[in-house]
Amino acid sequence: MAEHGSPGRLSRLVDTAPLLIFALLLAYIAFEAHNFFSLLSFKLILNQSLPVVIICMGLAFVVMAGGDDVVSGGIDLSIPATAVLCAGIIAQWLATNGSLPVAVALAAGAALLVGAINALLVTRIGMTPLLTTLSMFVAVVGVNNVVTSSRRINVSDPVILWLRDGQIAGVPVGIPIVALIALSFYHLAHRTRIGLNMQAVGGSRDAAETSGLDVKKLQSASFILAATTGFIASFFVLARGSGSSPGVENNLMLEMVLATFLGAAFSGRRVVTLWGAVLGAVLVAAISIGFKSMGVNVFWTGLIKGSLILAVVAFGALAQRGRR
Amino acid sequence: MTFKSSILGLAVVALSTMTAQADEGLSLEGKRIGVAVVGTQHFWDREAFNGATSTVEKLGGEVVPVDGGRDNQVHADNHDVLLTSGVDAVISILGDGAVEPKFEALKSAGIPVFTVDHPSPHAVNNTTSDNYYMGTTIGRYMADAIGGEGKVAVFNAFENALRICGIRTGLWKYVLQDYPGIEIIQPELAEEFANAPEDARKQTLDLLSQYPEGTIDAIHVGCWDQPAIGVVQALEETGRTDIIVTALDGGPDTLEIMAEDGSPFVANVAQQPNLIGSTAAMNVARHFAGETLLPQTYVDVVPVNGAEEAKAAYSSLGYGSLE
Numbered sequence: 001m002a003e004h005g006s007p008g009r010l011s012r013l014v015d016t017a018p019l020l021i022f023a024l025l026l027a028y029i030a031f032e033a034h035n036f037f038s039l040l041s042f043k044l045i046l047n048q049s050l051p052v053v054i055i056c057m058g059l060a061f062v063v064m065a066g067g068d069d070v071v072s073g074g075i076d077l078s079i080p081a082t083a084v085l086c087a088g089i090i091a092q093w094l095a096t097n098g099s100l101p102v103a104v105a106l107a108a109g110a111a112l113l114v115g116a117i118n119a120l121l122v123t124r125i126g127m128t129p130l131l132t133t134l135s136m137f138v139a140v141v142g143v144n145n146v147v148t149s150s151r152r153i154n155v156s157d158p159v160i161l162w163l164r165d166g167q168i169a170g171v172p173v174g175i176p177i178v179a180l181i182a183l184s185f186y187h188l189a190h191r192t193r194i195g196l197n198m199q200a201v202g203g204s205r206d207a208a209e210t211s212g213l214d215v216k217k218l219q220s221a222s223f224i225l226a227a228t229t230g231f232i233a234s235f236f237v238l239a240r241g242s243g244s245s246p247g248v249e250n251n252l253m254l255e256m257v258l259a260t261f262l263g264a265a266f267s268g269r270r271v272v273t274l275w276g277a278v279l280g281a282v283l284v285a286a287i288s289i290g291f292k293s294m295g296v297n298v299f300w301t302g303l304i305k306g307s308l309i310l311a312v313v314a315f316g317a318l319a320q321r322g323r324r
Numbered sequence: 325m326t327f328k329s330s331i332l333g334l335a336v337v338a339l340s341t342m343t344a345q346a347d348e349g350l351s352l353e354g355k356r357i358g359v360a361v362v363g364t365q366h367f368w369d370r371e372a373f374n375g376a377t378s379t380v381e382k383l384g385g386e387v388v389p390v391d392g393g394r395d396n397q398v399h400a401d402n403h404d405v406l407l408t409s410g411v412d413a414v415i416s417i418l419g420d421g422a423v424e425p426k427f428e429a430l431k432s433a434g435i436p437v438f439t440v441d442h443p444s445p446h447a448v449n450n451t452t453s454d455n456y457y458m459g460t461t462i463g464r465y466m467a468d469a470i471g472g473e474g475k476v477a478v479f480n481a482f483e484n485a486l487r488i489c490g491i492r493t494g495l496w497k498y499v500l501q502d503y504p505g506i507e508i509i510q511p512e513l514a515e516e517f518a519n520a521p522e523d524a525r526k527q528t529l530d531l532l533s534q535y536p537e538g539t540i541d542a543i544h545v546g547c548w549d550q551p552a553i554g555v556v557q558a559l560e561e562t563g564r565t566d567i568i569v570t571a572l573d574g575g576p577d578t579l580e581i582m583a584e585d586g587s588p589f590v591a592n593v594a595q596q597p598n599l600i601g602s603t604a605a606m607n608v609a610r611h612f613a614g615e616t617l618l619p620q621t622y623v624d625v626v627p628v629n630g631a632e633e634a635k636a637a638y639s640s641l642g643y644g645s646l647e
Contacts, residue, residue: 038408165425247517
């Protein structure tokens with residue numbers, strides 16, 4: 001057929017289009033924005049992307065174990081709400097003169113509960129992850145509103161302030177900490193049996209079942225892991241905001257979904273991967289900081305960002321269709 | 325009313341003339357001024373932002389605008405972007421406690437911070453409405469509207485989070501101390517910062533089902549008036565427009581509601597957000613011209629008591645005509 005006449009060049013172009021769009025855009029921003037290509041701005045991009053990087057890895061685990069079909073596959077939209085709930089619990093506990101260790105234990109308990117309920121609803125009751133975790137998002141935000149009375153709570157605990165202001169050799173402490181977390185998650189996903197089995201389940205559920213893997217258990221583990229990333233991210237949410245502010249979950253949710261699926265466009269097989277998610281989160285932060293430092297009209301940035309994501313994801317879909 | 329509205333008109337004209345006069349000799353030529361606003365969805369935020377950016381441009385400066393999208397966290401983070409991009413000064417509009425460490429960082433990097441509606445020890449100057457007058461005036465108007473006694477529900481999410489709200493709601497409560505017949509329903513309600521009208525509508529419907537007819541006399545929004553839009557909707561949906569509504573800010577959207585026949589929304593205090601933003605920008609220029617600024621610059625407010633005054637304020641503040 002005519003359209004398959006020169007598949008090589010066309011499909012290669014479609015394949016590299018997202019990368020090209022981003023490279024061109026970054027080059028343009030670097031040219032236009034003040035101080036964009038500087039160490040200071042690089043540190044800022046990494047630092048601002050930390051909470052999103054962490055929850056993106058959680059989402060990546062769920063997608064890896066559940067398959068990458070957005071409707072029927074694995075997805076966990078409740079992670080940002082879990083992060084905000086944990087932050088709310090810690091802030092509220094500290095505000096009533098409680099100690100940090102107890103606050104942390106309470107938050108961890110809450111996160112595990114959210115993960116366990118998600119796992120139960122999806123693997124035992126058989127609900128679709130998309131609807132389950134979206135409802136969970138709403139419910140968890142509701143719980144957080146009860147915990148914090150929908151009010152802002154300032155936090156001045158030294159550990160949280162250290163996460164906010166601390167530096168190691170001029171690098172904000174959050175960056176190496178999250179890098180270590182990312183490395184251990186990478187190890188978990190690619191170097192341990194449970195991680196590899198999880199990926200096997202996501203790759204082909206039937207094949208995994210036939211080969212005797214406990215599919216439900218592995219998918220449940222991915223939801224627990226996702227909730228754990230929400231718990232970890234809550235410390236960075238608190239540090240970033242010097243406390244807990246209501247409403248933070250919405251932007252986190254948007255950025256998490258964008259970054260994770262944008263990240264898929266950078267993987268060879270167009271699938272959600274840990275590194276893709278991390279890279280996606282950093283790129284979303286870079287582009288949005290770039291636009292801001294360029295002084296782009298604030299009334300336009302939403303449209304520009306949205307179109308960009310659509311373009312990249314559309315090229316991703318095209319490339320995948322070409323392969324099938 | 326015509327007399328009052330012409331006085332108001334004169335006052336506004338006088339203020340703008342003063343601004344124009346002060347304008348002479350001031351310049352921001354060659355300066356890059358960061359303008360950080362918490363959101364642009366609401367009239368107040370958008371107008372303060374427009375006032376600041378247009379004045380910076382008028383004075384020859386370059387604007388680096390950043391918008392928090394009505395998310396206090398994003399708003400705070402945006403200050404880091406301004407710090408990195410090396411602006412000469414920052415005008416920061418609203419924001420909660422999350423911005424304080426950012427102001428501190430800007431200050432220690434030698435970038436002066438000028439706030440709007442956010443008093444801060446790290447800012448050179450804060451331009452704001454006379455919040456003390458707003459709080460006491462709305463307290464008196466509300467007390468009068470319910471005959472000095474009754475039960476009042478209050479939306480009060482920000483009294484402890486934002487200083488301006490602490491002043492406004494605190495002084496509203498201070499006035500009510502002299503009305504022992506007025507009882508504030510506990511617990512107080514907490515409105516959302518984003519999606520405030522819809523959230524307040526739902527919360528009001530819940531409240532009304534808890535308090536049957538005749539058991540609640542007023543609903544007050546302690547620090548702004550976007551939630552009041554939803555409150556009025558809920559009262560109209562349930563036919564409970566005997567309950568009066570009071571709030572603060574008085575943008576065109578809420579003045580329009582107040583001006584409707586038989587509106588339950590009876591009192592407000594209107595601010596001049598555009599002039600506030602513009603004054604903050606002038607203060608930046610004054611600072612660079614070597615003037616010493618007072619910690620706070622107050623911009624006049626317009627008390628609005630009843631539908632007729634709402635119409636008068638609407639036209640005197642330049643929003644058009646509601647006649």
